[in-house]
Amino acid sequence: MPCKRALIALLCLTIIVLITSICQSFHTNFRAVGRNGTLRYEPTELDLGQMRFLAGLSDSENLRRTVQRISIKRVVGTPGHSKVRNYIVDYLKKLDWNVELDLFTQKVPIKSAVTFQNIVARQNPRAQRYLMFGCHYDSKYFKDFDFMAATDSAVPCALLLNMATILRNQFHRSDISLMLVFFDGEEAFGEWSAEDSLYGSRHLAELWEKHGLLDKIDLFVLLDLIGARDVVFKKNIPNTSGWFHRLVQLEKMLFQAGILRLERPLFKFEPSTDVDDDHLPFTRRNVPVIHLISNKYPAVWHLAEDVEKNVDYNTTEQVGLVLRMFVMEYLNSAPNTVYQL
C-alpha cells in the first residue's frame, strides 16, 4: 500500500512538473525577442476602451491620399523614385521622426550603375531597442507598360506613414521605440535571382551586422502585396508564430468588440510556405521576422492594373487597425530597461 501511494504521488509530481514546464516554455517563447532570443518582452494587453480609442483615430482620407502620392512609376534612379523618396522623408520629418538615408551605388542588369537609398526612420533615435516595420518603395521596371505598383508596395508604405500620423500623440519616448524602414531596390531589373533583387535590404542588413545594430531589433514586421480585396496573411515563418498568433487574436478581439466592419478575418493561423522578400537578409542573420505578404497574390500583381483606383480600402484599413493595436500593445508594454533572461 505505501508503495502504491508513493507511486501515485510520483505520478502527480511528474504531471505537475510537465504542465509547469509546458506553460513556461510557451510563456518564455512568447516573451523572448531579439536575434538570440535573449531579450525579454513584458506583454500588457490593450483593454476594450483602449482598442475603441485607437480604432477611433482612423484617418481614411490620409491613407487614400498617401497611397495616391506613392502609386506612381518609381523605378530606381528615375524622377518618380526621387519624388516618392522625398515625399516619405519630408512626411516623417514633419512628424518629428529622425530620418536617415543609407546610400550606395551598384551595377545592375539592364541599366549601368544605379544609386540606391534606403530610408531609415526612428521615432526615438536614442532608444536601445526597436520594433521595426518595413516595406519597399521602388517599383519594378517593365519595358511595355507603366507600372504604378499600388499593392507592390505603395499601400504597405502608406500604411506605415498612416500609422505614424495616427499614433503621433501616443508615442512616449521609451527605451523601446518604433522604426520604419523603406527599402530601395527590392525588385529585380531582369529576372529575379539572388544577385538581382533585394538590393537595399541586403545592403542594410550587412551594414547593421557590421555595426552591431541588428541586436537592437526586437522584431521586424515586413509588409508586402497589400491592397487587394482578397488579401490574406498566413503563418509562414514558424519561429515567430507566437507573434503572428497575437495578430490573429487582436483581429478576433476587434470583431468581437464590433469595431471592425468586415466579417472576414485577414489573419489566419494556418501554415503556409514563405516567399523571398526583403526580410531574407535579416532572417539569415537571426533577426525575428513576421512576413505579412498576402498569401494569395493580388490578381493585378506585376500588371498595368496595379493602380490606386483598384485598391480596396476596407481591407487595407482593417490591416492598418490590427497593426496599430499590435504596435501600441508592444510599445506600451515596453520595459524601461533591457532585461537579460
Ligand SMILES: [Zn+2]
Ligand atoms: Zn513586385
